[in-house]
Amino acid sequence: DAKTTQPTSMDCAEGRAANLPCNHSTISGNEYVYWYRQIHSQGPQYIIHGLKNNETNEMASLIITEDRKSSTLILPHATLRDTAVYYCIVSVYGGATNKLIFGTGTLLAVQP
């Protein structure tokens, strides 16, 4: 599986957009970009995933560069409850090889 690089930590003001970057320069053609987050003392929570097109759901938007070597997770209006560690993971989608390798993630602190 390809590795990802994320900043260790980021701050964001409540109500503003949070833009979390991720580099995955060695991503393979059949690997998807997944984003999960982990709020303190809870299990990781799935946010969004994509292959090459930009994706949006009720939680966030995912912007993937055309060369697929990097991506950005956007939380459009961050709240205090969005404070968490955010993990960017690349992995083959589905099947018996659908395993995730978690890195150290980005600690997003939303400030009041």
Next chain:
Amino acid sequence: DAGVIQSPRHEVTEMGQEVTLRCKPISGHNSLFWYRQTMMRGLELLIYFNNNVPIDDSGMPEDRFSAKMPNASFSTLKIQPSEPRDSAVYFCASSRSTGPQHFGDGTRLSIL
């Protein structure tokens, strides 16, 4: 819908004792994953099953650890004998063959 259910939520036991962690995946999910999380090593994949069959157990730390999935609705992770260095939060996750993983709330294990 019920999520992934893990039990117990907390376990404190003495070194040398057998520990059994339990997981009930989401109904209809055919892949199940066991993870361990510590401050030092982060979130590590231990083993995963597809259609109740173990696919990859390369993350299992040693022979003291074993996992079973006797049916589609139940899995166990057993540690025998337990050691203080096994203290961690253990997460179970499940997914469909083509779908993101959904995590339980974890079991916080302390070995004295």
